[in-house]
Amino acid sequence: MSDAISSMLHESRVFEPSAHFLSNIGPLNVPDMGAYERMYRQSMDDPITFWGTIARAFRWYRPFTEVLDWNCPDARWFADGTTNVCANCVDRQVDDGFGDDTAIIWEGEPCAPEPEIRRITYRDLQREVSRTANALKSMGVRRGDVVTIYMGMVPELTITMLACARIGAPHSVIFGGFAASAIVDRVSDAKSKVIVTCDGSWRRGQVVPLKQSVDEACERLPDVAHVLVVRRTNAPITMREGRDQWWHEVVTRQADDCPCEEMGAEDLLFLLYTSGSTGKPKGIRHTTGGYMVFTAFTAKTTFNLVPGRNHVYFCTADIGWITGHSYIVYGMLPNRVPTVMYEGAPNFPAEDRFWSMIARHRVTHFYTAPTAIRAFMKWGDEHPARHDLTSLLLLGTVGEPINPEAWMWYHDKIGLKRCPIVDTMWQTETGGHIITPLPGCTPTVPGSCTLPFFGIDAAIVNERGEPLAPNQGGLLVIRKPWPGMLRGIHGDRARYIETYWSKVPGMYVAGDGARRDERGYFWIMGRIDDVINVSGHRLGTMEVESALVSHPAVVEAAVVGMPHEIKGTGIAAFVTLAPSSTGSADASLRKQLAEHVTREIGAIARPDMIRFTAQLPKTRSGKIMRRLLRDIAAGKDLTQDTTTLEDFTVLAKLRESDE
Ligand code: WTA
Numbered sequence: 335m336s337d338a339i340s341s342m343l344h345e346s347r348v349f350e351p352s353a354h355f356l357s358n359i360g361p362l363n364v365p366d367m368g369a370y371e372r373m374y375r376q377s378m379d380d381p382i383t384f385w386g387t388i389a390r391a392f393r394w395y396r397p398f399t400e401v402l403d404w405n406c407p408d409a410r411w412f413a414d415g416t417t418n419v420c421a422n423c424v425d426r427q428v429d430d431g432f433g434d435d436t437a438i439i440w441e442g443e444p445c446a447p448e449p450e451i452r453r454i455t456y457r458d459l460q461r462e463v464s465r466t467a468n469a470l471k472s473m474g475v476r477r478g479d480v481v482t483i484y485m486g487m488v489p490e491l492t493i494t495m496l497a498c499a500r501i502g503a504p505h506s507v508i509f510g511g512f513a514a515s516a517i518v519d520r521v522s523d524a525k526s527k528v529i530v531t532c533d534g535s536w537r538r539g540q541v542v543p544l545k546q547s548v549d550e551a552c553e554r555l556p557d558v559a560h561v562l563v564v565r566r567t568n569a570p571i572t573m574r575e576g577r578d579q580w581w582h583e584v585v586t587r588q589a590d591d592c593p594c595e596e597m598g599a600e601d602l603l604f605l606l607y608t609s610g611s612t613g614k615p616k617g618i619r620h621t622t623g624g625y626m627v628f629t630a631f632t633a634k635t636t637f638n639l640v641p642g643r644n645h646v647y648f649c650t651a652d653i654g655w656i657t658g659h660s661y662i663v664y665g666m667l668p669n670r671v672p673t674v675m676y677e678g679a680p681n682f683p684a685e686d687r688f689w690s691m692i693a694r695h696r697v698t699h700f701y702t703a704p705t706a707i708r709a710f711m712k713w714g715d716e717h718p719a720r721h722d723l724t725s726l727l728l729l730g731t732v733g734e735p736i737n738p739e740a741w742m743w744y745h746d747k748i749g750l751k752r753c754p755i756v757d758t759m760w761q762t763e764t765g766g767h768i769i770t771p772l773p774g775c776t777p778t779v780p781g782s783c784t785l786p787f788f789g790i791d792a793a794i795v796n797e798r799g800e801p802l803a804p805n806q807g808g809l810l811v812i813r814k815p816w817p818g819m820l821r822g823i824h825g826d827r828a829r830y831i832e833t834y835w836s837k838v839p840g841m842y843v844a845g846d847g848a849r850r851d852e853r854g855y856f857w858i859m860g861r862i863d864d865v866i867n868v869s870g871h872r873l874g875t876m877e878v879e880s881a882l883v884s885h886p887a888v889v890e891a892a893v894v895g896m897p898h899e900i901k902g903t904g905i906a907a908f909v910t911l912a913p914s915s916t917g918s919a920d921a922s923l924r925k926q927l928a929e930h931v932t933r934e935i936g937a938i939a940r941p942d943m944i945r946f947t948a949q950l951p952k953t954r955s956g957k958i959m960r961r962l963l964r965d966i967a968a969g970k971d972l973t974q975d976t977t978t979l980e981d982f983t984v985l986a987k988l989r990e991s992d993e
Contacts, residue, residue, distance in 0.1 A: 354752035360640035411624035423667035433457035443678025466497035468588035477502035486535020502595035509654025517551035599623025609874035617824030628818030633665030641670035648674035701730035703870035733870025741780035759783035765818025866895035881934035887915035896967035904942035906967035
């Protein structure tokens with residue numbers, strides 16, 4: 335990490351907006367830095383007028399009279415207005431005469447002989463969403479009931495989310511790569527009684543048995559009354575009488591129309607569980623009006639979306655994460671630019687899948703993660719080189735800091751040296767982009783997410799909340815409320831305050847370390863809590879530790895991040911075995927433990943390194959010395975002061991016991 339930071343410190347390449355972009359993108363939403371500065375100033379000095387004007391462009395049933403009610407840490411945006419997010423995503427386009435425009439371009443993973451492609455217009459979407467909404471109602475779902483969605487990347491996933499929004503039932507999407515126990519935790523926390531799933535989903539030519547995981551989870555979830563199942567893979571599954579129903583039997587027979595529920599702007603739109611410092615994931619709450627306005631406006635601005643100019647946007651994230659929620663679904667549909675949704679893996683049937691898709695669909699906007707870019711680099715330049723990538727106008731990245739090497743490769747090999755790269759910094763909690771370049775406007779520097787988005791009062795401060803001088807590392811905070819901000823952690827007010835609002839009173843603490851350079855550009859240095867960012871996905875080290883200690887051979891475990899060439903951060907686990915198991919501390923036990931974690935959480939949590947140790951290094955007060963473990967995992971010299979170590983021999987043993 336420190337090597338990466340020092341290389342970033344010396345990064346001085348500046349990329350001005352390219353002529354190719356400027357002449358092909360259409361009108362710029364923010365034409366130049368002068369305009370950015372003026373708009374940013376206005377958004378700081380007069381956020382009420384700024385956001386009020388943007389929000390009025392949406393469809394409201396009852397217009398709001400108050401833009402913001404701020405009582406730190408509780409924000410209410412547009413609170414007395416009523417609207418419906420689905421109406422703004424779908425019905426509005428149909429009513430405005432764009433019903434035949436393509437809303438979603440979906441591509442399935444299997445491609446023998448040809449990939450399966452579905453083009454869904456706004457009119458199709460309106461019909462399918464309405465039927466699905468009626469089907470949910472027929473299962474007893476009412477306004478306010480949380481619907482759990484555990485599906486692969488199929489159109490029915492987006493359709494279900496919008497159906498929930500239509501009838502005012504908040505959704506809770508669980509990433510399809512998570513295991514049964516993750517479903518149990520999330521469904522019980524949300525008190526959800528309905529799960530929508532698939533028989534399975536396609537991943538690298540294999541079936542991921544989603545329904546089987548739901549069945550396993552339901553053994554511990556007696557309150558789940560209905561499971562709606564999309565047939566996708568034809569994998570053999572069991573349907574439980576009275577609880578399980580097939581989508582193609584229930585949804586298709588519903589009426590084509592379903593009115594949109596009139597929702598208060600502060601009514602819950604969805605819960606999305608994300609990792610924090612403890613073993614228990616937090617249900618981040620996003621509400622209707624603010625989230626809708628913020629995601630659609632950031633999407634439009636950061637990607638400079640212009641309807642009617644043949645823009646085609648492809649974000650490679652899974653909808654199970656916030657990136658998919660905000661920038662495959664909710665931010666995209668109101669902007670009337672087709673959004674590409676891809677079902678499977680980037681290397682199926684070969685390593686050029688994304689590039690062939692870009693050529694096939696004439697993609698203009700491509701949004702992916704640094705970890706994916708590093709994998710593309712490793713797979714070789716010949717894969718993108720084989721395809722026509724000239725349709726591309728803009729590239730984006732998200733999920734973790736991008737190393738300048740990966741930035742340059744992306745710029746050269748994918749962007750053909752002529753597409754701006756927007757390095758978008760944000761979080762599940764922020765709803766949408768908070769620090770990002772604006773294309774055609776902000777000069778970019780590889781590795782920096784550049785400047786705050788409108789309305790985001792981002793700063794680097796110390797623990798007393800005092801702003802730091804340029805290039806001094808500190809806490810990334812946001813000092814003013816913004817429409818897309820989380821409205822709390824589901825059912826845990828104390829944790830909401832403790833996690834985000836108590837480290838620096840009165841300011842939102844993002845949990846990232848960062849610095850600002852002389853020109854005011856932000857450089858994110860990484861998480862400051864026990865969250866690690868594995869392949870751009872957030873994981874709590876405690877979650878992995880709990881999974882490890884749930885194995886009978888393990889008595890104690892400490893998990894830390896370690897540098898990893900592709901994943902950015904890999905998972906290193908230090909494990910103390912039960913006396914009865916110490917004799918079997920070998921590669922086969924390592925494998926068993928790794929598989930155990932995969933079963934408990936999912937493949938993304940599988941440790942990259944497991945070390946057995948007789949004892950974990952602890953301070954006199956019994957705290958595990960994580961910094962020391964991080965250094966050991968990174969294979970660094972142990973130069974730091976270790977005088978507080980309880981048992982010096984532990985350290986020596988850790989250094990000896992190599993993988
Ligand atoms: C990290 C993903 C540097 C950061 C949208 C943040 C980034 C966490 C960037 C949130 C970026 C995301 N540069 N770091 N462009 N984007 N991060 O909630 O550590 O899954 O706090 O949201 O990812 O992860 P989350």
